[in-house]
Amino acid sequence: xxxxxxxxxxxxxxxxxxxxxxxxxxxxxxxxxxxxxxxxxxxxxxxxxxxxxxxxxxxxxxxxxxxxxxxxxxxxxxxxxxxxxxxxxxxxxxxxxxxxxxxxxxxxxxxxxxxxxxxxxxxxxxxxxxxxxxxxxxxxxxxxxxxxxxxxxxxxxxxxxxxxxxxxxxxxxxxxxxxxxxxxxxxxxxxxxxxxxxxxxxxxxxxxxxxxxxxxxxxxxxxxxxxxxxxxxxxxxxxxxxxxxxxxxxxxxxxxxxxxxxxxxxxxxxxxxxxxxxxxxxxxxxxxxxxxxxxxxxxxxxxxxxxxxxxxxxxxxxxxxxxxxxxxxxxxxxxxxxxxxxxxxxxxxxxxxxxxxxxxxxxxxxxxxxxxxxxxxxxxxxxxxxxxxxxxxxxxxxxxxxxxxxxxxxxxxxxxxxxxxxxxxxxxxxxxxxxxxxxxxxxxxxxxxxxxxxxxxxxxxxxxx
Amino acid sequence: xxxxxxxxxxxxxxxxxxxxxxxxxxxxxxxxxxxxxxxxxxxxxxxxxxxxxxxxxxxxxxxxxxxxxxxxxxxxxxxxxxxxxxxxxxxxxxxxxxxxxxxxxxxxxxxxxxxxxxxxxxxxxxxxxxxxxxxxxxxxxxxxxxxxxxxxxxxxxxxxxxxxxxxxxxxxxxxxxxxxxxxxxxxxxxxxxxxxxxx
Numbered sequence: 001x002x003x004x005x006x007x008x009x010x011x012x013x014x015x016x017x018x019x020x021x022x023x024x025x026x027x028x029x030x031x032x033x034x035x036x037x038x039x040x041x042x043x044x045x046x047x048x049x050x051x052x053x054x055x056x057x058x059x060x061x062x063x064x065x066x067x068x069x070x071x072x073x074x075x076x077x078x079x080x081x082x083x084x085x086x087x088x089x090x091x092x093x094x095x096x097x098x099x100x101x102x103x104x105x106x107x108x109x110x111x112x113x114x115x116x117x118x119x120x121x122x123x124x125x126x127x128x129x130x131x132x133x134x135x136x137x138x139x140x141x142x143x144x145x146x147x148x149x150x151x152x153x154x155x156x157x158x159x160x161x162x163x164x165x166x167x168x169x170x171x172x173x174x175x176x177x178x179x180x181x182x183x184x185x186x187x188x189x190x191x192x193x194x195x196x197x198x199x200x201x202x203x204x205x206x207x208x209x210x211x212x213x214x215x216x217x218x219x220x221x222x223x224x225x226x227x228x229x230x231x232x233x234x235x236x237x238x239x240x241x242x243x244x245x246x247x248x249x250x251x252x253x254x255x256x257x258x259x260x261x262x263x264x265x266x267x268x269x270x271x272x273x274x275x276x277x278x279x280x281x282x283x284x285x286x287x288x289x290x291x292x293x294x295x296x297x298x299x300x301x302x303x304x305x306x307x308x309x310x311x312x313x314x315x316x317x318x319x320x321x322x323x324x325x326x327x328x329x330x331x332x333x334x335x336x337x338x339x340x341x342x343x344x345x346x347x348x349x350x351x352x353x354x355x356x357x358x359x360x361x362x363x364x365x366x367x368x369x370x371x372x373x374x375x376x377x378x379x380x381x382x383x384x385x386x387x388x389x390x391x392x393x394x395x396x397x398x399x400x401x402x403x404x405x406x407x408x409x410x411x412x413x414x415x416x417x418x419x420x421x422x423x424x425x426x427x428x429x430x431x432x433x434x435x436x437x438x439x440x441x442x443x444x445x446x447x448x449x450x451x452x453x454x455x456x457x458x459x460x461x462x463x464x465x
Numbered sequence: 466x467x468x469x470x471x472x473x474x475x476x477x478x479x480x481x482x483x484x485x486x487x488x489x490x491x492x493x494x495x496x497x498x499x500x501x502x503x504x505x506x507x508x509x510x511x512x513x514x515x516x517x518x519x520x521x522x523x524x525x526x527x528x529x530x531x532x533x534x535x536x537x538x539x540x541x542x543x544x545x546x547x548x549x550x551x552x553x554x555x556x557x558x559x560x561x562x563x564x565x566x567x568x569x570x571x572x573x574x575x576x577x578x579x580x581x582x583x584x585x586x587x588x589x590x591x592x593x594x595x596x597x598x599x600x601x602x603x604x605x606x607x608x609x610x611x612x613x614x615x616x617x618x619x620x621x622x623x624x625x626x627x628x629x630x631x632x633x634x635x636x637x638x639x640x641x642x643x644x645x646x647x648x649x650x651x652x653x654x655x656x657x658x659x660x661x662x663x664x
Contacts, residue, residue, distance in 0.1 A: 364587070379601035382571070388596035394611045397583035403594065404608040409601040 028076040031055055034178050037081045041181075046158060047150055054167035054177030061171040067357065068295055068324045073269055078241050080179040080212070136194065141225075142187040143198055146214050149185035156187060160218055164247035164277045164303075173273045176212045176245040183213030183244065188223040188254075197226040197259070197445050215246040219254035219282075228259040228445055240267060242293075246274040250282035252306065257285040261448045263292035266323055270296040280306030280335075287443050289452060290317045290325050299357060301330035304338035304369075314440045315344040318456065319352030319384070328358035328390075329373075333399065336367035342374070345437050349380035349460075355387040362399040369396060375405040378436055380429070380460075430460035470495055472648055474656075475502050486513040488539075495519070495647045497657055501529045508535075508542035508570075517546040520644040522661050523556040530559045533577075537565065541572040548578070549644055551637060551661060554585020563595040564605055571602035581611040582640050637661065 025033055025040075034055045038048040063070055136143060142153065149157050167177035188194060219225055242264060250256050256276065264270055270293040276284040286300035302311030313329035325348075331340035346354035356375045377386040388405045410432050418428035434441075434453050441449050470493035473482070481503035486492045488510025496504075496519040506515045515535065523529045535544040550558045564575045581590045594607040614636050622632035638658075645657050 377598070379598060379603075382568070382601050384601060386596070386598045388607070389593070390595075390609075391591065391593045392609055392611065393589075393591045394581070394583065395587075395589045397586055397588050398613045399583075399611065400613065401609070401611045403592075403610070405594070405596060405606065407596055407598045407603060407605040409603070 025079055025081040027079055029078070029080055029175075029179070033080055037179055037181065040081065041147060041150075043150060044154060046154075050162065050167075051178045051180075054174050055179075057167045058171060058174035058178055061168075061174055063171055064297075067297055068326050068353075068355075070269075070271075070295075073241065075175075081181055139192045139194075140189040141192060141194055142185065144185045146183040146185045146216065147181065149216075153185070153187070156218070157185065157216070160216060160247070160249055162247075164249060164275050165245050165273050170273060172243045172271045173245055176214060176243050176273070180212045180214035180245065182211075183215040183246075184217075184227070184229075185215070186217045186225060186227060188219045188225045190220045191222045192220075193224040194226070197228045197257075199228045211240075211242045211244070213244050215244070217246075217248045217256060217258070219248075219250050219256045221251045222253040223251075224255045226257040226259065226445075228448065229261075240264075241269045241271070243269075243271045244273075246272070248274075248276035248284060250276055250278045250284050250309075252280045253282060254279075255283040255285070257287065258300075259287040259444060259448065261289040261291070261444070261452060262296065262298075265292060266294050266320075268293045270298065272296075272298040274298065274300040275330075276300075276302045276311065278302055278304050278306065278309040278311055281308045281310075282306060283310045284312070286311075286313045286315075286329070287440070288313065288315045288327065289440075289444070289448070290315070290327050291452070292323075293325075294322065295324045295326070297326045299328045299330050299359075301332070302340065303332045303334060304340065304366075305334045306338075307335045308337045308339075309335060310338070311340040313340075313342045313344075314443055315342075316437050316440050316452075317344070317346040317354050319346070319348040319354045321350040321352060323352045324355070325353070326355045326357055328356050330359045331361070331371055332359075333362040333366040333369040333371065333396075336365070336369065338366060338369045340371045342372070343440065344373075344375040345378075345440055346376075346386065347378045347380065347433055347436065347456075348384035348386055351383040353385045353387075355389060356405070357389045359391045359393070360401055360403070361393045362396045362401070364395045366396045367398050369399040371399075371401045373401075373403040373405075376436070377405070377407040378433065379407065379409050380433075426460065430457045433460050469493070470647070472650075472653070473497070474653065475500060478502070481505055483507075484515070485509055486515055488513060490514070491516070493517075495644065497522075497644070497648070497653075498529075498531065499524050499660055500527065502531045504531075504533045506533075506535050506544065508537050508544060509539055510542075511540045512542070513539065514543040515545070517544075517548075518644050518647060519546075519548045520641055520657070521548060521550040521558060521560070522657075523552065523558055524660075525553065526555050528557040528559075530561070532560075533562045535562075535564045535575055535577065536567070537570040537573040537575060538567050539570055542570060543574045545576040546578065547580070547644075549641060550579070550581045550590065551641060552581060552583050552585075552588040552590050553661075555587050557589040557591070560590070560592045561595070562593070562607070563597065564607065565597040566600050566603050566605065568599040571600050573600065573603045573605070575603070575605045577607040579609045580640075581609075582637065583611060583613050584637070 034051050165173050167174045278284045284302045290296045300313050317325035317327045319325045329342040344356050348354040360371045362369045379386050386407050392401050473496040475498040478501045483505045485507050489512045492515040494517045498521050552558050560579050562577050564577050566573045579592050590611050592609045594609050619632050645654050
């Protein structure tokens with residue numbers, strides 16, 4: 001059985017429940033495991049072939065030659081597929097007790113009561129609970145877990161799957177393409193606006209368990225959808241690997257907002273590829289919060305391929321002891337009059353390390369493209385480190401680009417002012433830190449914003465004796 | 466204390482220019498470069514300071530790389546750097562500017578800025594301003610911009626009876642003059658305008 005280390009007191013969601021897996025693949029990664037995953041899921045042959053092709057690519061690709069070290073990552077140390085219960089539960093009541101308990105601690109039922117338009121909660125590798133409101137179905141919106149979508153909507157999935165992020169993109173995209181499991185599939189028909197955010201909750205539960213969810217969002221012409229995901233994971237003593245692939249297709253005049261709050265426990269490698277393809281007058285917005293994990297490498301990207309396409313990334317990163325948050329964004333301007341905006345805020349303390357790594361590229365012919373990048377970093381103590389590695393590649397002479405970055409500590413004047421008002425050091429620091437990330441937090445759905453403020457408060461107040 | 470500024474005109478790629486600034490000293494550097502160029506400044510003594518301004522204009526049909534490093538290795542050190550690039554048609558400039566604050570360099574203040582003007586359809590700029598900060602008691606800022614000649618400014622000048630070509634030159638000159646005019650020698654200034662075909 002798995003060994004369990006004591007959760008640190010500051011990690012609110014560091015509980016775990018006993019393993020109840022109906023099926024667990026062998027440890028490690030091989031062609032046989034990939035074949036077995038396809039067999040267990042009874043997938044059509046095109047998907048099986050896609051997995052096998054991707055596995056070949058994965059074996060051939062080398063590890064990224066830049067960024068934080070991944071030398072401690074051994075691919076054969078993980079389980080690549082687990083199926084928690086035999087089939088999907090249609091209602092909340094039918095879910096197994098311990099799974100329900102896990103969700104209760106994150107607070108899913110209350111939220112659903114409030115205003116969730118659809119919940120698709122991922123426990124381990126497969127979605128075990130989902131409820132899509134009737135109104136969504138009536139409008140023709142498809143909100144499903146990816147596994148079911150492969151069976152129910154094979155034409156749609158086959159047409160778009162792996163088109164924005166092909167397996168050959170990078171080693172981890174290839175890994176995900178060969179062993180993916182779970183994730184969400186969303187299709188919004190022409191002109192349909194989904195008013196409430198669609199949400200999915202993710203959890204990793206078994207030690208050594210890799211999560212490879214695969215999300216595909218297609219927003220047809222003139223539609224709007226907001227997809228929100230939040231991740232929390234129990235603490236284990238061995239490293240876990242999370243490597244998701246998220247593909248978003250924004251058609252003409254559509255708008256998609258994708259919100260993530262990532263709070264994996266500090267033993268998780270979080271290596272994610274997220275990319276959006278934005279057509280004429282479409283808008284893509286990534287709101288990305290990275291609080292947890294041991295090492296996160298995540299650079300949400302947008303390819304602005306249609307005239308007047310727009311992209312925005314709002315990113316917050318927090319790194320505490322032993323954590324590296326290597327986050328950033330990528331904007332590639334292909335068409336004319338495209339605009340992008342990237343705003344990144346990072347906080348590091350207790351030896352944590354935050355890096356902004358980004359790319360703005362304007363190809364020749366992207367007439368009058370505009371881009372603006374702002375990165376602000378806060379370093380709380382002298383054990384921590386903050387880096388900024390932006391690249392701006394401008395091949396279009398009518399393009400216009402601005403980048404600015406600042407790194408500083410919490411100013412003594414601000415602290416003195418607050419302490420003179422009777423606010424204690426730790427509390428004052430957390431107020432200032434929360435104020436620093438406020439411009440992005442206010443873009444989050446309410447429950448995420450509340451949780452984020454609470455988490456920052458918790459982390460910061462622990463820092464001062 | 467304050468030293469006279471150093472002036473560099475670089476027309477052939479050479480070896481890396483290295484400067485070490487010791488306690489309470491100030492380095493003032495003004496450069497003009499038409500080719501690849503490496504500049505490495507280390508502030509090794511407390512209260513040392515470096516102020517750098519430079520202009521980069523590649524020779525026709527060249528692809529050049531300009532690297533600068535501002536390394537803060539002691540307490541209360543200050544550095545400022547402004548590199549302006551004018552990139553004519555058919556050329557490419559890669560700018561890689563690093564600010565590194567070492568662990569022991571508390572009280573450091575660093576500033577870095579790269580401004581680029583793209584002239585011509587196939588001008589290409591790739592800029593990478595890097596910050597590596599290992600100490601929290603710092604103030605570090607960097608900025609980078611790349612812009613074409615603004616059409617509305619051209620129009621304004623044309624409406625005042627200035628030819629488009631002349632207007633073009635005036636705007637480019639306005640962009641580079643705060644570097645060029647820092648060179649005390651008129652001959653030097655003239656040769657720079659020459660290099661940018663502004664004379």
